[in-house]
Amino acid sequence: MNIEQIKTLIAEEMKAVDLLIEKRLASDVVLVNQLSHYIVNSGGKRLRPQLSLLASRACGYEGDLHYTLAAIIEFIHTATLLHDDVVDESQMRRGRETANALFGNAASVLVGDFLYSRAFEMMVDLDSMKIMQILAETTNVIAEGEVMQLMNCHDPETTEQRYLDVIHAKTAKLFEAATRLGAVLCKRPEAEEQAMAAYGMHLGTAFQLIDDVLDYSSSSSEMGKNVGDDLAEGKPTLPLIYVMRNGTRAQSEMVRKAIEEGGLEYINEVLAAIHETGAIEYTEQTAKREAELAIQHLAHLTDSPYKKALTGLARFSVDRLF
Numbered sequence: 001m002n003i004e005q006i007k008t009l010i011a012e013e014m015k016a017v018d019l020l021i022e023k024r025l026a027s028d029v030v031l032v033n034q035l036s037h038y039i040v041n042s043g044g045k046r047l048r049p050q051l052s053l054l055a056s057r058a059c060g061y062e063g064d065l066h067y068t069l070a071a072i073i074e075f076i077h078t079a080t081l082l083h084d085d086v087v088d089e090s091q092m093r094r095g096r097e098t099a100n101a102l103f104g105n106a107a108s109v110l111v112g113d114f115l116y117s118r119a120f121e122m123m124v125d126l127d128s129m130k131i132m133q134i135l136a137e138t139t140n141v142i143a144e145g146e147v148m149q150l151m152n153c154h155d156p157e158t159t160e161q162r163y164l165d166v167i168h169a170k171t172a173k174l175f176e177a178a179t180r181l182g183a184v185l186c187k188r189p190e191a192e193e194q195a196m197a198a199y200g201m202h203l204g205t206a207f208q209l210i211d212d213v214l215d216y217s218s219s220s221s222e223m224g225k226n227v228g229d230d231l232a233e234g235k236p237t238l239p240l241i242y243v244m245r246n247g248t249r250a251q252s253e254m255v256r257k258a259i260e261e262g263g264l265e266y267i268n269e270v271l272a273a274i275h276e277t278g279a280i281e282y283t284e285q286t287a288k289r290e291a292e293l294a295i296q297h298l299a300h301l302t303d304s305p306y307k308k309a310l311t312g313l314a315r316f317s318v319d320r321l322f
Contacts, residue, residue, distance in 0.1 A: 001305070001312035009309055010053050017049050017070045024071060024118060031103070035111045039078055039099045048178050049074045051203075051313065055182025055196055058298075058306035066185060068122055072135065073178045075119040080142055080174075082112035087146065088233055130184055138177040145169025154234035156256035160241050164205070172204025179203075179310075195297045199310065202294035207317040209287035212237040214320070216274050231270060234262035238286065240270070242279040251277065287318045 007014075025036050049070035056066035084090070085098040086105045092098060100108040116139065123132045149166045152158045179200030183193040215230045216239055230237050236244075236259050244252045251273040258266040274280060291314045301307045 001308045003312070003316050006050070006054075006309045006312050006316075009305055010050060010057075013053050013067070014046065014050065016064075016067050017046075017053070017074070020067050020071045021074060024075075024122060027114070031107060032111055032114055035099055035103050035107055036078075036115060038102070039082060039111075040074070042093070042096055046074065047207075047313070048077050048174055051175060051200065051310075052178040052182060054306050054309050054313070055179040055200075056185050057182075058301050058304060058310055059183045059186040059188050059192070059196065060302075061182065061186045063185075065126055066182070068125055069131070069181055069185065070178075072119045072122050073174065075115045075122070076135070076139060076142075077174060079112040079115035079119070080146075082108045082115070083146070086112075087150065090229075128184070131181060134177055134181060134184065138173050141169050141173045145171070145173065149235070152236060154260055154262060156236060156244060156259045158236040158241060160238065160245075163236065163238055163241055167205050167208045168201065171208040172201045175204030175207070176200035192300050195300050199294045199297040199314075202290045202297065203314050203317055206287040206290035206294065206314070209238060209283055209290065210318055210320055212239065213280055213283050213287070215239075216271060216280065228264050228267045228270075231258060231267060232262060232264050234259050238283045239274050239279040242282050243270075243273045243277050246279075247273050247277045284318065291315065291318050 001009075021040060025033065025040065027033050027036070052070040052073050053066055056069070081093070082099055085093060086100045086108050089100075090098050091101045098108075099111070103111075119135075120132075123135055126132075145166055145168070148162075149170055152162060152166060176197045177200070180193055180197035183196040188196075212230065215237065216227065231240070240255050240259060243255045247255070254266060254269050255273060258270055294314045295311050298307055298310055301310075
């Protein structure tokens with residue numbers, strides 16, 4: 001199932017989620033309305049709420065609480081984007097100016113806090129202590145991941161495992177929650193719940209690995225992303241770690257210096273080293289393994305269009321390059 005077929009499968013349900021998002025974004029404070037609507041309607045893929053809907057239906061859910069769950073997931077994701085862009089001092093996202101570039105850092109941080117708190121208000125509506133527990137832990141782990149990434153910035157000693165730890169916490173944890181909670185809504189057995197969680201974790205890891213490849217790809221511009229953004233911020237992602245580990249001494253030392261200093265002074269040399277050492281191919285293969293592991297964790301599900309869609313999303317997570 002390709003991405004267009006997946007979107008068609010849940011198009012009506014996503015409309016319901018979008019309406020709920022619009023309704024729950026409402027605030028008496030004008031700036032909150034302006035900024036939150038700007039970021040939520042900025043052209044994102046809505047992948048995480050889609051995952052939440054698909055996982056719920058794949059597990060056999062027949063009610064409508066999964067709309068609230070999907071909106072909560074999107075609010076948490078949007079809040080992390082607002083805070084991320086402030087921390088990274090980003091000016092562009094998805095080909096548009098970031099909220100902090102338009103409205104300022106203070107407004108972005110505070111509206112991010114509003115979105116987090118609104119998400120927790122909505123969790124109460126679900127009347128499930130287990131769902132609240134999972135989402136509370138998820139937001140905590142995401143915050144830890146942000147701090148871990150900050151600690152790794154400008155540190156060329158960052159290992160592949162430390163990099164993966166950041167991905168698991170900062171990105172994949174929300175994917176994990178989105179899919180795990182589909183099973184929780186249906187009160188599926190613990191083993192099935194954990195399988196859905198593992199699917200989301202592996203999918204989120206694959207997705208972020210490809211994002212990190214795209215940072216050094218000419219196709220980055222198609223995503224509204226600037227080539228070398230991660231390097232400019234001194235982030236040692238897997239392509240750079242691979243060069244430092246497997247490149248020549250000169251290549252390794254050059255990348256180390258680029259990470260330590262940040263900026264784009266060495267971008268051409270870094271791009272050359274990444275392509276010469278096969279760092280892109282290594283990262284792609286790592287992502288493909290994660291996607292296949294994700295698919296394996298769907299084996300317990302009964303065959304349905306929703307299971308096919310979850311499999312399709314795992315394939316899409318790595319096929320974005322091609």
